[in-house]
Amino acid sequence: MKHKNTFGTATSFLLVAVLAIMAFVRGAHQIWFLAAAFAVWSIWMIVAALLSNKTAIQARIRAYRQKKRRIAENKRTAFIQPQNLQNTEKPDSVGLVLLRHVSYRISAYLKSAYPDVTWEWQEKHPEKIITKGGTTRIRLFGVPDFNFAEVMFDQHANIDCDMLRIVPLAKLNVSESESEPARTLPQQPVDPAVWYDLQGRQVLENLVADLNSRGHSSLVIRESGDICIRQDDTDVQQDRFKNFPAKTHWSGIAKVMENAGLAASVEENGIAVSW
Numbered sequence: 643m644k645h646k647n648t649f650g651t652a653t654s655f656l657l658v659a660v661l662a663i664m665a666f667v668r669g670a671h672q673i674w675f676l677a678a679a680f681a682v683w684s685i686w687m688i689v690a691a692l693l694s695n696k697t698a699i700q701a702r703i704r705a706y707r708q709k710k711r712r713i714a715e716n717k718r719t720a721f722i723q724p725q726n727l728q729n730t731e732k733p734d735s736v737g738l739v740l741l742r743h744v745s746y747r748i749s750a751y752l753k754s755a756y757p758d759v760t761w762e763w764q765e766k767h768p769e770k771i772i773t774k775g776g777t778t779r780i781r782l783f784g785v786p787d788f789n790f791a792e793v794m795f796d797q798h799a800n801i802d803c804d805m806l807r808i809v810p811l812a813k814l815n816v817s818e819s820e821s822e823p824a825r826t827l828p829q830q831p832v833d834p835a836v837w838y839d840l841q842g843r844q845v846l847e848n849l850v851a852d853l854n855s856r857g858h859s860s861l862v863i864r865e866s867g868d869i870c871i872r873q874d875d876t877d878v879q880q881d882r883f884k885n886f887p888a889k890t891h892w893s894g895i896a897k898v899m900e901n902a903g904l905a906a907s908v909e910e911n912g913i914a915v916s917w
Contacts, residue, residue: 656683737769744772745855747801748780748793753857758784760857760873761791771795779806783873832887834894841883842895843902845869849881850904850917860916862909865889 659679667675752759764779765771771778777794782805790806853861853871861871867886870877887895892908899906905916 653683655686656680659683737773740772741769742851742855744768744795744801745852748803749855749857751801751803752782752785752791756785760784760871762856764790832891834887834891834898837887837891838895838898838902841885842899845881845883846899846904846915850915853880854917860914862912862914864912 656679659682660676663672663675663679748761749759752761760783761780762783764781768778772795775795775797777792780791780793782789782791785805788805788807790808792804792806794802794804849861849869853859858871861869861880862877863869863883863886865886867883868879869881869883870879872878892913896906896908896913899913899915903917907914
């Protein structure tokens with residue numbers, strides 16, 4: 643629309659100029675005046691066309707940049723949202739450290755009355771209750787009068803504990819079918835130091851840190867690879883090593899554990915580890 647107005651104005655100017663030259667200029671000078679009028683009109687039209695095209699090109703560039711920016715923002719949003727959901731589902735290192743600090747506080751609280759107590763969480767994700775406040779339940783071992791406790795957390799980092807004894811109304815006797823004996827596969831030569839660095843170190847360090855925060859001071863690695871602790875005269879499995887070396891390598895593994903700061907001794911059915 644603006645281009646049409648410019649063309650109309652320029653054409654009107656040209657007509658007025660031509661009529662004025664034809665009316666007031668005579669002789670050879672008339673041709674030069676007419677040529678000058680046409681030159682001015684031509685320059686006017688060229689400049690107007692360039693300015694119009696420049697505005698259109700700038701508008702197209704702005705529209706392209708905005709479209710490109712929207713596409714980038716949509717991609718970034720689509721990438722961030724699943725990542726945030728995944729992070730909320732997996733416990734982070736800060737939550738794990740906080741959980742161990744709270745476990746130490748609960749152990750100190752319980753051991754002030756029951757020095758031999760050990761315990762374990764009944765909640766699958768106790769760190770959520772710790773951060774938001776609330777009540778959760780723990781299982782007690784080594785306490786003669788109680789077998790559970792309810793632990794309350796508030797927003798002021800206070801911890802309170804109520805001791806419980808829960809007795810079922812009926813006990814179900816479930817017969818367990820005997821599992822088939824595992825076939826012994828030929829053992830390959832094992833370097834105890836290499837096995838400990840590749841498999842044993844990380845599992846034991848994490849497990850010892852967790853058990854220590856809950857009042858335990860020892861565990862046993864069975865011949866099957868099961869890592870067990872003693873609770874109320876019962877072995878409770880905590881983790882398991884795959885492809886645990888044969889008995890011939892146990893003494894070497896015990897020495898490697900001692901060099902790593904753990905007290906280890908070889909027994910008939912496994913390796914006893916304490917800290």
